[in-house]
Amino acid sequence: MKHFISVDDVTNIDTLADRALAYKAGPFADLALGAGKRIGMLFLNPSLRTRISTQIAAQNLGMEAIVFNIDKEGWALEFEEGTLMNGTTVEHVKDAAPVLGQYFEILCIRTFPSLQNRDADYAEKIINQFIKYTGVPVVSMESATLHPLQSLADIITIKETFKAEYRPKVVLSWAPHIKPIPHCVANSFAQWINAWGKADFVITHPDGYALAEQFTRGAVITNNQEEALKDADYVYIKNWSSYLDYGKILTPNPSWMLTNGKLKHTNQAKIMHCLPVRRNVELSDEVLDNKNSLVTQLAGNRVWAAQAVLSEILHTGLEHA
Numbered sequence: 001m002k003h004f005i006s007v008d009d010v011t012n013i014d015t016l017a018d019r020a021l022a023y024k025a026g027p028f029a030d031l032a033l034g035a036g037k038r039i040g041m042l043f044l045n046p047s048l049r050t051r052i053s054t055q056i057a058a059q060n061l062g063m064e065a066i067v068f069n070i071d072k073e074g075w076a077l078e079f080e081e082g083t084l085m086n087g088t089t090v091e092h093v094k095d096a097a098p099v100l101g102q103y104f105e106i107l108c109i110r111t112f113p114s115l116q117n118r119d120a121d122y123a124e125k126i127i128n129q130f131i132k133y134t135g136v137p138v139v140s141m142e143s144a145t146l147h148p149l150q151s152l153a154d155i156i157t158i159k160e161t162f163k164a165e166y167r168p169k170v171v172l173s174w175a176p177h178i179k180p181i182p183h184c185v186a187n188s189f190a191q192w193i194n195a196w197g198k199a200d201f202v203i204t205h206p207d208g209y210a211l212a213e214q215f216t217r218g219a220v221i222t223n224n225q226e227e228a229l230k231d232a233d234y235v236y237i238k239n240w241s242s243y244l245d246y247g248k249i250l251t252p253n254p255s256w257m258l259t260n261g262k263l264k265h266t267n268q269a270k271i272m273h274c275l276p277v278r279r280n281v282e283l284s285d286e287v288l289d290n291k292n293s294l295v296t297q298l299a300g301n302r303v304w305a306a307q308a309v310l311s312e313i314l315h316t317g318l319e320h321a
């Protein structure tokens with residue numbers, strides 16, 4: 001693996017997920033693999049889970065992880081090519097990225113979308129500029145449109161909790177929120193579940209919240225949440241702003257909050273959410289605090305997902321970036 005930006009960078013999802021589960025069983029099995037190597041973790045946006053789980057993953061492989069909150073502590077970066085830098089930006093990514101490539105064997109980056117300009121966000125300019133100029137493997141810790149480390153942890157969690165012989169029914173349900181939220185987790189979950197191909201996948205959302213077809217293609221999509229939830233084995237609850245009317249909250253739709261009542265006709269569905277979550281807005285306390293909620297286990301699995309990805313890059317990616 002050269003970079004880890006989307007599911008397209010993964011040769012075999014099950015093999016990668018199995019490697020993650022092997023690390024869960026034996027976290028220090030490859031302690032010597034990353035000895036003497038460093039990862040840089042650049043944050044342009046806040047994080048709890050991604051930051052800490054990726055640091056632990058690197059340490060489990062013997063690597064040193066250096067965190068840099070570049071949005072608060074670094075120079076303001078410019079991403080436009082050929083621009084006259086006489087404004088607020090101080091350093092071009094073309095200059096900063098190769099320097100970081102001198103310091104680190106692997107560079108991990110978190111950035112969010114503007115939610116103002118769809119074409120610019122979906123072009124993934126920021127992470128692509130780092131890939132172009134840094135000269136070392138780049139790992140997305142969430143980009144403008146995708147969150148692959150989260151999605152790998154999602155798959156791992158389904159694999160380790162589903163024991164029946166049939167294909168699980170997995171439902172991604174839109175939830176209300178008080179502010180416009182990126183599409184990354186939903187896009188990425190759809191992309192990974194579709195690529196995995198081992199679940200019956202349904203997406204449900206109110207009218208106007210259709211996700212980009214490039215990620216949802218292959219899923220059953222309905223505006224009827226009740227119908228979607230019927231017989232579900234897993235419900236992934238998540239808000240996202242409109243893709244069509246880009247970055248907008250069209251209507252609050254509080255009735256889409258997930259409650260115990262709505263889960264009555266599921267197959268005692270397990271509940272997933274990437275966190276952080278707005279309690280009693282996206283889903284009710286009773287759902288989140290129920291034994292069927294996987295949110296803490298899922299967040300714990302972020303360590304093993306990150307460890308599997310870093311391990312794969314250490315094994316195969318360092319020569320090829």
Ligand code: CP
Pocket residue numbers: 046047048049050051142150274275276
């Ligand atoms: N799920 C997730 O990425 O959490 P953080 O934003 O806290 O990293």
